[in-house]
Amino acid sequence: MTTVGAALRHTRTAEEGLRELGIQGRALTPTAELLVPGDDLAFRLRNAGLARLRTRIVRADAERLESVLIAGPLQELRHESVLAEAGDHTLLTDSLRWTTPFGPLGRVVDVALGRRVVLAVLAGRMRAVGALAEQWAGRPVVVGTAITREGRLLVQQRRYPARDAGRWELPGGRVEAGESERDAVIRECKEELDVDVVPTGRVGTDVPLHNGMLLRVHTAEPADPGCEPRAVEHRAVHWARATELSALDWLEADRVLVHSLRELLS
Structure with missing residues (x-):
């Protein structure tokens, strides 16, 4: 759908x-x-x-x-x-x-x-x-993850490539062969943030990417609410309030979902 x-x-x-x-x-x-x-x-x-x-x-x-x-x-x-x-x-x-x-x-x-x-x-x-x-319908899928906690959304700031350095995105990555989207969400969050998450649903529509793939965003919560994510592969991570989302310099693929992410937090 x-x-x-x-x-x-x-x-x-x-x-x-x-x-x-x-x-x-x-x-x-x-x-x-x-x-x-x-x-x-x-x-x-x-x-x-x-x-x-x-x-x-x-x-x-x-x-x-x-x-x-x-x-x-x-x-x-x-x-x-x-x-x-x-x-x-x-x-x-x-x-x-x-x-x-x-x-x-x-x-x-x-x-x-x-x-x-x-x-x-x-x-x-x-x-x-x-x-x-x-x-x-047959495009490969890239999962994004909207991790929420206490009314805030976890976002991460790109370190590379140079054209995207400093911009913000949701954690995630490509679904590997034989891997479910849910498993990809869990794996990517562990690799990029060093945290375990529990997928809880979906948010927004798919987003067609210029590289021939589809971005599909899942929602998730930290398995341990007291565990703090860290920027393993990125420049920084940040827990953003709904009022902050529009002002962030998002990657284009994530920006078209900002209104859905704001509703998720509200």
Whole structure:
């Protein structure tokens, strides 16, 4: 489900799902390919002369993606995509709600044209999500670990390579052949922090990496609450409060999960 959640958040999904109907869409994001709360999406119909629509992401996690209209002719438009496990598959439910402008005439146009276009857009978007998730499904996995204690998150500062020195990330590493993700979490934390941890769950969606792998973040707690992690391979470690997370200079792959990590602590 977390792979589908990543595909749902990818900027390519929004753009490709609309292109089939001649609707130009683009994500107004600064650097990341995955949408985060606060990112905007802009849309307009090609050669139609209609006012542009602009929506803002208000939620983006492993269970749900939500956006609201912040500019355009429609009123109270809200888009929700909800994910749920259905056996070995993931069920994606899309819904779009809005208030029709221009009174009775607007309602006639809404029924005759608007709803048909919306259904076609959502169907195209679902196809794009499915294709992207299937493309990523066979990628090797890198685990990250969100270790929490007393409302704080353990983060570590990179020592190398030079381009990343001084930046912050979650502990973790590649899942080895024949190794479960849970075992990889335990091993990596022991190697990088010299602590034993107990994995407790998951947080956020997967994150596709430029090296052809998937980052998947697990949650964990120290097996011994009194044991202090140490920087074995990194420059420093730090127990960060939720209010500190946005200010840290994160590696790009971890930064798109900061909002989920903040919710985890809260």
